[in-house]
Structures are given as structure tokens and as C-alpha cells.
Amino acid sequence: MLHQPRLLVRPDTVLRWHRDLIARRHTQSSRPYRAGRPRTIRSIRTLVLRLARENNGWANRRIHGELLVLGVKVAASTVWEILQDAGVDPAPERTSSTWATFLRSQAQGLIATDFFETVTLTACTSSR
Structure with a gap:
């Protein structure tokens, strides 16, 4: 009975x-070391903080738009995250201007506008 080998599993x-x-060995060696999104490039972080520092009235969406104009492709949420990590308020001067101050400045501009038309008379020569 023991003379014939029996296979427990098939070939x-x-x-x-x-x-x-x-396959498992290959996937473990080609797997990235860190999970998640890669960090933002240091030069982009520096540029975002510089734009926020030099333009106090700009919010993170405006900074994002300016970066797109410059050709830097980064998400608006990334700009917001950079500002939050640095402890920078997204638009510190925006909170100081209120709707009332905006209307006052518009009213002053309207008052300063000249609505009157001055008609000047010139000598007309008529031929009879």
C-alpha cells in the first residue's frame, strides 16, 4: 500500500x-515607500507664501488663479493647505473691509463724478 506515492496537491x-x-515579491519591491499624496515642491510652497505675504487682500482662490496664470498647476485645496500649515490667514485684509465701507467708497466716487455738461457758445457767422 505504501509502494505507490500519492500526491496531496496537483502539479x-x-x-x-x-x-x-x-507576483507578491514583485509588487512588494515596486511598491512606493510612502503611502498617500507626494509633498508639494518646496519652491511652490515658497511662492504661495510669498504671494500671500505681498498681497494681503488675496484669498487662497485668488492666489490659486495667479499660480495658474504663471503656469504652476496646483489645486486650490493645496494652496489652502499650504497657508493653513504656515499659520497664514487666507485673506487678513479682507475681514477689515465691510459692506458699509465698500458702499461709502462707491458713493464718494459717484459724488466726485461730474454729471454736469457745460455748453460753450462760439461765435457763429451766418451768411445772409
């Missing part, structure tokens, strides 16, 4: 196990 199963082992 196809052994080959499948070998393929799985090689």
Missing part, C-alpha cells in the same frame, strides 16, 4: 502557488 496547484509567490 497545477504548485505552479499557481509559485506564480503567486513571484
